[in-house]
Amino acid sequence: xxxxxxxxxxxxxxxxxxxxxxxxxxxxxxxxxxxxxxxxxxxxxxxxxxxxxxxxxxxxxxxxxxxxxxxxxxxxxxxxxxxxxxxxxxxxxxxxxxxxxxxxxxxxxxxxxxxxxxxxxxxxxxxxxxxxxxxxxxxxxxxxxxxxxxxxxxxxxxxxxxxxxxxxxxxxxxxxxxxxxxxxxxxxxxxxxxxxxxxxxxxxxxxxxxxxxxxxxxxxxxxxxxxxxxxxxxxxxxxxxxxxxxxxxxxxxxxxxxxxxxxxx
Ligand SMILES: [Zn+2]
Ligand SMILES: [Zn+2]
Numbered sequence: 706x707x708x709x710x711x712x713x714x715x716x717x718x719x720x721x722x723x724x725x726x727x728x729x730x731x732x733x734x735x736x737x738x739x740x741x742x743x744x745x746x747x748x749x750x751x752x753x754x755x756x757x758x759x760x761x762x763x764x765x766x767x768x769x770x771x772x773x774x775x776x777x778x779x780x781x782x783x784x785x786x787x788x789x790x791x792x793x794x795x796x797x798x799x800x801x802x803x804x805x806x807x808x809x810x811x812x813x814x815x816x817x818x819x820x821x822x823x824x825x826x827x828x829x830x831x832x833x834x835x836x837x838x839x840x841x842x843x844x845x846x847x848x849x850x851x852x853x854x855x856x857x858x859x860x861x862x863x864x865x866x867x868x869x870x871x872x873x874x875x876x877x878x879x880x881x882x883x884x885x886x887x888x889x890x891x892x893x894x895x896x897x898x899x900x901x902x903x904x905x906x907x908x909x910x911x912x913x914x915x916x917x918x919x920x921x922x923x924x925x926x927x928x929x930x931x932x933x934x935x936x937x938x939x940x941x942x943x944x945x946x947x948x949x950x951x952x953x954x955x956x957x958x959x960x961x962x963x964x965x966x967x968x969x970x
Contacts, residue, residue, distance in 0.1 A: 706725075706726065706969065706970055707723070707725050707844075707968065708723070708750075708968045708969075709721070709722070709723050709844050709866060709868075709966075710722055710748055710964050710965065710966045710967065711958040711959070711963065711964040712736075712744035713735065713959075713960065714848075714868075714923055714924070714958035715766070715923055715925070715958075716766055716923070716925055717736075717766060717960060717961070718735035718736040718961075719733040719761075719766055719767050719848070719922075719923065720732070720734050720735060720741055720744070721733065721846060721868060722745070722748070722750055724750055724754060725839060726817065727818075728754050728755070728756040728817070729754045730755065730758070730759055730815060730837075731759070732758075732759045732761065733760060734758055734767070734768065734771040735765065735766040735770070737769065737770050738773035738777060744962075747963055752778055753778075755778055755780060756816065757780055757782075757783060757815055758774055758775055758782045758783065759782075759820070759835060760782060760783065760784040760788055760792065761834065761835070761848070761849065762788050762791070762827060762830070762831070762833070762849065763792035763830060767849075768792045768796060769795065771792065771795070772796035772798070772799060775799050775803055781802070781805050782799060782803060782805065783807050783820075784805075784806070784807065785807055785830075785832075785833055786808075787830030787831025787832075788829070788831055788832070789804065791829065791830040807822050807833075809822050809823055809824040809833050810822070810823065817839060818838060818839050819837070819838040820835055820836070820838075821836040821838070821860070822834070822836075823856065823857065823860035824856060825847065825849060825857055826850060826851040826852055826854050826895055826896050827849045827850060827851055827896050827897070828851075828897065832849060834846050834861070836864060842865060843865055843866075844864055844866045844868075845860070845861035845864035845866070845868070846867075846868045847867060847868065847870065848869070848922055848923040849870060850898070850899045851894055851895040851896040851897045851898070851899075852899070853907040853910075858907070858911075861916075862910075862914050862915075863914060864911075864916060865916060865917045865918060866916070866917070866918040866919075866920065866967055867908075867916050867918070867919055868920045868922050869907055869908055869920070869921055869922065870898060870899040870921075871899065871901050871921035871922070871923070871924060871934040871937065871938065871957075872892070872898035872899050872900060872923050872928075873892060873898060873924075873925040873928040874901050874929050875900050877927075877928040877933075878892060878925070878928040881927055881928055884927070892928075898925070899923075901938070902937055904921060904934070904937065904938060905937040905938040905941035906941060908921075908938045908941060908942060908955075909944070909947075912942055912952070912953050913945060917953055917954065918953065919942075919954070919955050919956075920956050920957075920958050920964060920967070921934050921956070921957045921958065922958035922964075923958075924958075924960060926960060934957055935955065939955060
């Protein structure tokens with residue numbers, strides 16, 4: 706059986722788990738070790754099953770608890786060279802045997818799965834998304850995207866389940882008085898975050914080419930609501946003739962709580 710869920714998803718912290726009969730991998734660890742362990746308990750996944758920690762990029766909402774988790778569980782961390790350089794201070798002391806360097810575009814293997822990291826347009830050193838190939842199944846994680854590039858589209862097309870960013874509503878962001886202009890420009894830029902509308906268009910493209918489950922994630926707490934994110938993608942999918950709930954499932958990942966557990970028998 707294959708299980709996928711997010712434990713946390715958003716600017717305050719990200720972590721997702723992919724569990725198979727041969728063990729689990731954790732993608733990103735952007736909350737404290739304690740919070741990650743509590744969330745794992747909530748979804749009844751044993752920390753002992755986690756065999757590796759995969760990092761997308763060095764921003765603190767993705768690496769906060771990475772070092773602690775690696776040390777507590779005695780598991781390796783996989784990240785690109787650029788990400789390693791950017792997260793050294795946050796991760797702290799990790800033995801050489803637990804430092805694995807990966808390259809975008811070059812697949813690697815863990816028990817029961819092939820993992821293909823792919824470059825994403827985001828303002829970090831060398832950020833990646835991940836595509837997982839399991840016997841007969843495929844899952845992809847694509848968040849922290851300035852835009853849905855052709856390269857990202859090609860990397861995730863055909864995955865049956867995609868965790869896709871739906872970060873903000875551009876109008877809410879532009880009108881938010883608490884956000885300085887520089888931050889707004891960063892989020893709206895080509896290396897920032899995917900808006901609800903862009904996420905919806907991406908979802909429609911993916912569903913047209915076979916994706917059956919869309920999980921919207923990395924929502925902004927201030928410039929979005931789960932209802933708005935859901936409505937944007939629901940509209941785009943309905944417009945292209947897909948029946949949400951029948952042809953395709955659509956959920957929004959919780960910012961601070963585990964998402965719906967996708968299980969594939
Ligand atoms: Zn992020
Ligand atoms: Zn980021």
